[in-house]
Amino acid sequence: MYRYDDFDHEFVRSRAAQFRDQVSRRLSGDLTEDQFRPLRLQNGLYLQLHGYMLRVAIPYGVVSSSQLRALADIARRYDRGYGHFTTRQNIQFNWVTLTDTPDILDRLAEVEMHAVQTSGNCIRNVTSDPLAGVAADEIEDPRIWAEALRQWSSVHPEFLFLPRKFKIAITGAAEDRAAILFHDIGLRIVKGKGGATGFAVYVGGGQGRTPYVAQLLRGFLERRHLLSYLEAVMRVYNLHGRRDNLYKARIKILVNALGIDEFARQVEAEWQSIDREALDLPDAEVERITPHFALPPLLRRPATDGAIARRRARDADFDRFVRNNTAPHRIPGYRIVTVALKTPGQVPGDATADQMDALADIAERYSHAEARVTYVQNIVLPHVALADLADLYDRLVADGLASANAGLITDIIACPGLDYCNLANARAIPVAQAIARRFDDPDRAAEIGALRLNISGCINACGHHHSGNIGILGVDKKGTEHYQITLGGSPGDDAEVGTIVGPSFAAEDVPDAIEAIIATYLEQRDSAGESFLEFYRRVGTGPFKARLYGSRSDNAPTRSRVLETTIGG
């Protein structure tokens, strides 16, 4: 993985020192809150429902064992002993104080981490395929370019005060595992004429209150021109993005207002006029960054392992784990392992300090001290020897991390919702927990098969409800939490925004509604080979509406009690 050079170290340390000074000036009264707010936001510090929340960047989701240990240390010393992995491959600490934050940033800098630009109207953490560099279907490793983009976008003087936040995702694989079509800019490494690799550039995707799937801006961009071309895209957006209206300020609104052809024409005109030589990444820099992402020394191993096969044959839980939570590595004899932070009943994406330490130890022992954070709020161990799978699994079981449900109905994305977030209208976590408990039976989850179920606590859609095969959106209906269900969303190559199926449901009715949706699918699918999404695309919302709402004339939910809670006085 990428290691800081002297410049990177100095940059991050000086940035932490700068923020320490800003905090000091805020506490002494030299800065007002209005003056301080943009400074703290550009260092990832929010004021949330319960207090300050610090969002730490995990660039393109890659994290080392020593970094995981530092995150565990921060969780213990400065928080309440846990952190929350987010849909942008970051981690959030929910209970930090303003006075401790400079020390936390210093601690992060020690392990080459920071919180720079994890908030604010700037280019945010670049996200990528969590299987980058190891996936069997990869054309080229996207992390080299993700790192280049991280450096290019960090305190880029032109792009620190954009009309609105800006998110870039990049993949180098045949299958999109980074939801690039739901980003402001999505980059896909493709092969051009003669086999040279370059980028397909997509623009204007996003979720939120106005969801759009990104459109193709340029089918093939030579690799060497990536930075100058993105500079041109950003300049067009920076000039014409709607600064007058918060809800219309994202690039997706501009692209759709202009039309993709006119937007592309303006980008091309800008690109032709700028000094590409000065802006593009020098070959020497590409050559400097590339070796950081070389595969670790993986010993040659047999592609099959008799002991593992025998354990699978006699241990159904282990067999399920291997089937659902592991994927082929590009080197035979190795597997990519997903540690799902989705044990039914747990908070999706949360990890305790002890679990982070355990993951650090496990990654060190079994995966060359490297892990990845996925946008579906899981952890990936990228380099696990096939022969080590049983030992690894036993260790995960001991640490409560062996949930064998990756990619299934209980592998739910959920934003923090009203339990933590200042923007939320409704809770997301308890709904996710209730659904996960309802579908806890692993055989049933296997029968249902691949399914993406996503929950957001408000229209800002941090829980990606628009791109869920089943999406759930929390709304405030006359002071009570209700949930609107969408069907047919997809985050992948066939990206699509889900369709609202009908009137919303009271919180306690949501598991029954999901049950009805799943029953409809299981009873009416062509075969076990027809996925939920394929079934939906064949039949539309009709059968689901009939099951959910029947012949009710009012089409209204039958009950309206709020979620039972354990809140005391």
Add this chain to the structure above:
Amino acid sequence: MPSNTSSSTPSVLTANLLRTGEVVYLAPGGRWVPRLDDARLALDEDERTAVQETAARYVAAGEIVAPYLMDVRLEGGFPKPASMREVIRASRRPTV
């Protein structure tokens, strides 16, 4: 100053402590307290204006941030949150 209140219901002034971010409520005597039960009630427009003016002084002094008026209902004379958001906030922890 934001106000999540309607004129006919009792209100309480809430904010976060600048240094820690902790949720607090304005209590009688200009103290900032963690328990909603101990908060000062603002029952009419004059009292709402008064607590907002008090809060503004503490904002200027750098003790609190993000103050706002919230609706409450009374139970046995004690203020209780009128919305789920404020129930969760007053509990000082998530519901899960």
